[in-house]
Amino acid sequence: MSWQGLPPSSRRACRDERRGIAGVLEDEPDIAIVAEADDGFKAQERYFDLLPDVTLMDLAMPRCGGIEAIRAIRARDPQACIIAVTTYAGDGQVQRALEAGASGYVLKSSLGTGVAELVRAAHAGRRVLAPDLAQRLTQARPEQLTARERDVLALVAQGLGNREVARELGIAEETVKGYLSNVLQKLQASDRTHAVVIALRRGMLD
The missing domain is CATH 3.40.50.2300 (Response regulator)
Structure with a gap:
């Protein structure tokens, strides 16, 4: 029509x-x-x-x-x-x-x-x-991840370690650890795998 x-x-x-x-x-x-x-x-x-x-x-x-x-x-x-x-x-x-x-x-x-x-x-x-x-x-809203936190978590979901994530994003490995620490706290996740599961369930990752 x-x-x-x-x-x-x-x-x-x-x-x-x-x-x-x-x-x-x-x-x-x-x-x-x-x-x-x-x-x-x-x-x-x-x-x-x-x-x-x-x-x-x-x-x-x-x-x-x-x-x-x-x-x-x-x-x-x-x-x-x-x-x-x-x-x-x-x-x-x-x-x-x-x-x-x-x-x-x-x-x-x-x-x-x-x-x-x-x-x-x-x-x-x-x-x-x-x-x-x-x-x-x-x-x-308080639990929402920043764009960079989502970037880090998306790479973690692909199986990359902290060093690989840092290389992929062009940031320091310690910075990656900081982002992951924030992610675990925001999502109340016990570890990075748990964080990925929560993020996928909530539609935070593609």
Whole structure:
């Protein structure tokens, strides 16, 4: 469905692989689905081809994930309105999606017939965030890892030791130890392996 014949304020796009969402939106007279994509690279291409008013971005797409796609789109178009959509409610993933530039974050299970109202709210400039996720995000904020701490932990998750991590990031080995100490404290982890498990479960790592 294209937006020809509709006023500019009514242009919408759905970039989610679930046709169920598209089916709900197709029945809305003021919403036109202008494109769908099944991976993050295609989502970026179609966004810049069509410049939709609102984008629903699945975070669990192949090739290029949703968070990376959001970041890339917002880098070129800071005004892009993107709602992150996922099945996972991990605190870290919520934070990373918002940091990447998402205008909101919703779970697929909470969409249903209310997706049209979410799209309209985002288009009106309001942040779309499920109440339970907003509360969880606020409570979890003190435990969020910095970008560098995530970099260190991601390399640890790949099996690298402190020396290898230091070489990879171009920092001192003692600095790596300091970052890991902060990570263990923030995540209340007993050791580095436990920290990786916690971070993966919370969606803090790719």
